[in-house]
Amino acid sequence: MTTLADLIAVLDAAYPPALAESWDSVGLVCGDPAEELTRVLFAVDATAAVVDEAIEWRARALVVHHPLLLRGVDTVAANTPKGALLHRLIRSGCALFTAHTNADSAxxxxxxxxxxxxxxxxxxxxxxxPEPAVDNWVVQVPRTHTDAVLAALFAAGAGGSGNHRDRALRVPATDFRPMAEVSAAPGAVGELQSLEQDRVEVLAPPAARSAVLAALLAAYPDADPAYHISERASLPSSLxxxxxxxxxxxxxxxxxxxxxxxxxxxxxxxxxxxxxxxxxxxxxxxxxxxxxxxxxxxxxxxxxxxxxxxxxxxxxxxxxxxxxxxxxxxAHWATEFPWCAQAQSLVRAALPDLETRVSTLRTDPWTVGASG
Missing domain, CATH: 3.40.1390.30 (NIF3 (NGG1p interacting factor 3)-like)
Incomplete structure (x- = not known):
């Protein structure tokens, strides 16, 4: 059985919500992710005519580009224009999903x-x-504790970049000079000592910086770990x-x-x-x-x-x-209309058991053109 959640997963993978502008509203507007899905209609706008088409075709989801609800919405009462459309969709068992500026940047x-x-x-x-910001953590760890420290860093969100997880670089290291008594290196303070260590490097998102540091401090054998954080330069991407x-x-x-x-x-x-x-x-x-x-x-x-x-x-x-x-x-609508077929194609490839359709209704608001 294909569910609305399956459709959402496909659309979110193709048009990641994180790409949306801060002012935008994208994703599921109404509908139960657990509901079974059979038919999906694609359109640029959720106008009254498009909602009519979705309901008459017995669509279980309507996927649009332009948000129905965006700014200053404090009611979806059925006696308001937008509220009336939402009530009709909900009563008909048709979900509404929006991919807006995230679909623009994908x-x-x-x-x-x-x-x-x-x-x-x-x-x-x-x-x-720009490519997402990434921290590069470099930590000197006594080899007896390398695995434990790495496990703690991975659990805190480090070690991932793109499709990779729990990834780290280890480089053997030895000499260091302790300036205080440390349990990992018994010996004279201030004297150059040889201790089997690893120079460990892991990547982590900047948002996880506090969690990664807390994990490092908790897992490291001493109270004063040697570490350094550098942030990757911002580079342009294909997005x-x-x-x-x-x-x-x-x-x-x-x-x-x-x-x-x-x-x-x-x-x-x-x-x-x-x-x-x-x-x-x-x-x-x-x-x-x-x-x-x-x-x-x-x-x-x-x-x-x-x-x-x-x-x-x-x-x-x-x-x-x-x-x-x-x-x-x-026309605004005309330049975005080709996206509907693109989104339909992505969903068809991932969920071939769904019946899909692109609405051919013109939702451009201009209805009369004349030239003199």
């Missing part, structure tokens, strides 16, 4: 799906997240907002704008470009959703064009005056 994530839709070969993130990519062949901005319009679902907003229509486009930055805060990043990276949504008049005008890349502005 690899692959929202912008990878957008890049793939445009036929780009991704080379890296637009705004890379982060947006993506940089290349086209199969260079093409004009006019042709590239047509490419974007043909790749994304149609909306009243449409697709518009800013820049010389004959400009050659080869390197492209993309950011699913509102991406005007990354205009400077796209300029610094020297791309030929930047595809995103919700661009405003004055920032675009100033950007072009400074010689930035050409800009392609599409």
């Amino acid at each position: 690899a692959p994530g929202v912008s990878d799906a957008l890049a793939a839709a445009l036929g780009l070969t991704v080379t890296g993130p637009l705004d890379a997240k 982060g907002i947006g993506r940089i990519g290349t086209l199969p062949e260079p093409e004009s901005l006019r042709a590239f704008t047509d490419r974007v319009a043909g790749a994304l679902p149609p909306t009243a907003w449409g697709v518009r470009a800013a820049g010389d229509p004959d400009r050659t486009i080869y390197t492209v930055a993309v950011c699913g959703g509102a991406g005007d805060s990354y205009l400077d990043a796209a300029t610094r990276l020297g791309v030929d064009a930047y595809v995103t949504a919700d661009l405003r008049h004055h920032p675009v005008d100033e950007h072009l005056r400074r010689g930035g890349p050409a800009l392609i502005d599409a």
Whole structure:
């Protein structure tokens, strides 16, 4: 039996909640993780029409990108718009799960799906997240106590990095000069002594620093262990907002704008470009959703064009005056819609017994477009 908890595990592995921005709200909104799961619907937004579709299709989970509950929510009463949707989902036995900025920064994530839709070969993130901070602990331990000290450090959260656990480096060491009586090294104080020791190195998250130190002090044979902590320098990773990519062949901005319009679902907003229509486009930055805060990043990276949504008049005008890349502005919903198929594909691969479906309802709020 596949449960909601199984779905959550797959989605959390693909889009780790730790990648979400501090202001965001991601994860399970309603539903019982122990409930059996049979059908899952994917959408960008949990609008009334999407909830209708989920209930009519008898979905047991609705997975969306945009949070239904985010800021200033102090009631989910059934007589409020958002509360009414939640009550309908709960009464119908349909869970609601959100993957928002964690899906934006994951690899692959929202912008990878957008890049793939445009036929780009991704080379890296637009705004890379740094690798998680890691402490490197170096401890001099009498060899008679090395195993006990390592066991204590591992139990406190040290020895792990990525997919590795209980990992340590041991290097034999001997001479030292005790400046007080220590039980591990009986002999004259102040005299150089030879004692079989190990130089032990373990990695640990900075959040575990207090626990690791307490474990070391408790397991070490003396009250004054010799240790040193250094923190790994912050390095860029493959994770982060947006993506940089290349086209199969260079093409004009006019042709590239047509490419974007043909790749994304149609909306009243449409697709518009800013820049010389004959400009050659080869390197492209993309950011699913509102991406005007990354205009400077796209300029610094020297791309030929930047595809995103919700661009405003004055920032675009100033950007072009400074010689930035050409800009392609599409509807917010349209730039994030390709993610739904990506999330569906991940779930299908991990939980093949589930029936899945991507909602094709257009949840873009703009409904009428006109040109004069």
